[in-house]
Amino acid sequence: MTDIDSDIAKTGSAMASDDSTLHILSTSDVAGIDITLSDVVSVVEQAYRTLADGRSDNPRKLTVKPRDGHSVAYAMLGRDGERGVVAVKTSYKHGLHEDRDMQHYYTTLTLYDDESGLPVAMLDCGRVGALRTPAVSALLARELAVPGARNALVIGTGTQGRLALPFLLTTLPDLERLMLFGTHPDGIRAVREQLHAYFPDRKLELVTDLRTAAQDADIVLATAGPHTPASVDAEWLRPAALSVLIGYGIAPSTLHRADRVIATSAAQMLVTGVDMADADGRLREVDAEFPEVLAGRAKGRTDAGERIFAYNSGLVVTDIALGHRFAQLALTQGLGTAVPLWR
Structure with missing residues (x-):
């Protein structure tokens, strides 16, 4: 026990x-x-x-x-x-x-x-909620990221962005490059402070070229608010990348062109993920729900070369x-x- x-x-x-x-x-x-x-x-x-x-x-x-x-x-x-x-x-x-x-x-x-x-x-x-959501993202990354993942990109500096990297390092301590795209100075400062509080020896890289950063990232966490200028397109992602949607910051193409789609809840994704619908108003079907992946009843990543989209909605x-x-x-x-x- x-x-x-x-x-x-x-x-x-x-x-x-x-x-x-x-x-x-x-x-x-x-x-x-x-x-x-x-x-x-x-x-x-x-x-x-x-x-x-x-x-x-x-x-x-x-x-x-x-x-x-x-x-x-x-x-x-x-x-x-x-x-x-x-x-x-x-x-x-x-x-x-x-x-x-x-x-x-x-x-x-x-x-x-x-x-x-x-x-x-x-x-x-x-x-x-501020702790639960980034913890879920970190679990998604642990289970779904390409083996040997080293580079992570967080988009957004609000409530969910500020603890994203400390939680990622908790489940994936071998991450090396920690990138952040943000537009609010206070938020950027808060992300730096939180990272230093939990992992004082780790460095944060503030990026302004989002496309280049996304091309370098094994893991992309989209935590920004609805007014963010960020919108990572599927063609920017490297092969085998994991993109996790929590708020905003990645385009619908990351869902529709993914090799595999995992959601914490397929039902909730249908309700709260409507902004990721295609031109016909449809969402891509979910391949597996994350609780089943954790329990070993469903596959998460089935191939090292898969590009995976994960939808993190609160349960x-x-x-x-x-x-x-x-x-x-x-x-x-x-x-x-x-x-x-x-x-």
């Missing part, structure tokens, strides 16, 4: 101790939780494997968006069979037509112990697993506030 498994086994009942009390973890509480990148990767990988084993439930998310598109809201319900936890995640963003600093974004995760039937915790889910089971891990650590670190919510 791993340390994480042991914590799962003994912490749930300690946290879910009162049917009228909810443990609240604020943004500052969550920010103060000490967790390693390898711990995050391990938790996320376990969540995928449990889902592939049929022991977890990850229904399709509900979406509400007004006609003018000024906001979007999501609700996601799921169950983690490894931890015996049921949870609801909500996400709301307002001001989608505004600059990033003018937008409002709120996301929460509420956890319930499905063995005792008691509430566990409610927490701000921002940091969970709520990974939020639940990582959120529960945060709740465990918060309890041991004395963080959070117990609120008698149902009295």
Whole structure:
């Protein structure tokens, strides 16, 4: 039994101790939780494997968006069979037509112990998502990148771009050339700071010629926002390259001309990947889903020369697993506030 498994086994009942009390973890509480990148990767990988084993439930998310598109809201319900936890995640963003600093974004995760039937915790889910997504990209790279991959290119310096390289180095420590394409000085500075914080001996190469950088990259992570000028075309990619779409930054041709397509969820790709459709409005079929690849039930890379496209969309089971891990650590670190919510 791993340390994480042991914590799962003994912490749930300690946290879910009162049917009228909810443990609240604020943004500052969550920010103060000490967790390693390898711990995050391990938790996320376990969540995928449990889902592939049929022991977890990850229904399709509900979406509400007004006609003018000024906001979007999501609700996601799921169950983690490894931890015996049921949870609801909500996400709301307002001001989608505004600059990033003018937008409002709120996301929460509420956890319930499905063995005792008691509430566990409610927490701000921002940091969970900021860690979960690059951890998934790093797992995709570990499983799908060409053997001996040495060069990685990250496009974008927002929330998902800032930890992309530290997570990649966690799963692929032999990477040598770390390239970044970004247009926001503050974001570029943040990427440098995060890389230095986790891997102080590694150097970041800021690139301006995107085509040349893409031609040199074994792994391309597209994490940019919707207004990015970046759009890597399939013809720019080297043979056997892996391109991973998280946000924006690569063209639809990278999907349609790929030798193999892997998605964290084919159903979610059909809903959230519509901007990658071809001229007829169609998306390329998915060859395999990533949980099945991790479980060994489906092939990831089948040939060293394949050019692979991977679609990284969030699954709520990974939020639940990582959120529960945060709740465990918060309890041991004395963080959070117990609120008698149902009295």
